[in-house]
Amino acid sequence: MKRDDSVKKIVKRVLSYDKTAKDNDIYLAFRVYQAIDKDFKPTNRKPMTVVDFFTKLHKGSLPSYDSIIRVRRFLNQHYPDTRGTSYMIRKNRAEKKRKYFGKKG
Numbered sequence: 001m002k003r004d005d006s007v008k009k010i011v012k013r014v015l016s017y018d019k020t021a022k023d024n025d026i027y028l029a030f031r032v033y034q035a036i037d038k039d040f041k042p043t044n045r046k047p048m049t050v051v052d053f054f055t056k057l058h059k060g061s062l063p064s065y066d067s068i069i070r071v072r073r074f075l076n077q078h079y080p081d082t083r084g085t086s087y088m089i090r091k092n093r094a095e096k097k098r099k100y101f102g103k104k105g
Contacts, residue, residue: 007063010035011071015082022084029068036062 014021014031021028033040037056039048048056056062075082 007032007036007067008071008075011068012075012079012082015072015075019084022082023086025065025069025072028072029065032068033062 010032011028014028014035018027018031021031030041033053037048039052041047053062057064072082076087
């Protein structure tokens with residue numbers, strides 16, 4: 001399985017059961033990192049250090065924040081059940097701007 005596919009599956013799974021993650025990208029990334037790496041925030045022992053986290057990011061053991069958000073945007077576009085309330089707010093705001101500038105131009 002390609003890595004992009006596994007990140008996509010994890011992001012979709014988190015979005016499907018966690019309403020907070022649908023509207024909060026930082027929280028979504030936290031939940032994805034937690035799902036991918038059990039050392040990220042373990043329950044019975046010390047979590048990984050910041051140095052460990054950035055080392056894993058640099059080596060590619062963890063996906064970048066941007067990759068997680070890019071996957072979320074893709075899923076929001078193609079799977080309506082992954083959308084939060086902020087998606088509709090942004091979409092309505094963009095539609096109003098298109099209508100406004102479409103009339104002027």
